[in-house]
Amino acid sequence: MSQIQQARKINAWGKGIEPEYGPRAPAAVAERSSAVGIRIEGLDKSFGSVPVLRKLDLEVPPGQFLAIVGKSGCGKSTLLRLLTGLD
Numbered sequence: 001m002s003q004i005q006q007a008r009k010i011n012a013w014g015k016g017i018e019p020e021y022g023p024r025a026p027a028a029v030a031e032r033s034s035a036v037g038i039r040i041e042g043l044d045k046s047f048g049s050v051p052v053l054r055k056l057d058l059e060v061p062p063g064q065f066l067a068i069v070g071k072s073g074c075g076k077s078t079l080l081r082l083l084t085g086l087d
Contacts, residue, residue, distance in 0.1 A: 035062030038083065045078055045087070052078050 043056040
């Protein structure tokens with residue numbers, strides 16, 4: 001058992017926490033094929049005359065995670081709102 005797994009069995013006060021979870025078995029092929037990916041090509045969004053997103057291309061294969069990072073005002077929330085259909 002690795003040191004990381006051993007350390008996670010107790011919290012900072014020495015009390016026991018959640019039982020240890022072993023590695024997961026790979027997902028069945030049928031489950032993977034039903035997963036949804038994201039593909040965006042040439043997305044443009046502007047607020048009035050101010051362009052926010054210009055010719056954005058994005059592809060996220062099924063089952064992958066994506067982190068969207070950037071400075072304030074760069075369009076992260078706008079992109080997420082467009083993906084969820086709120087804008």
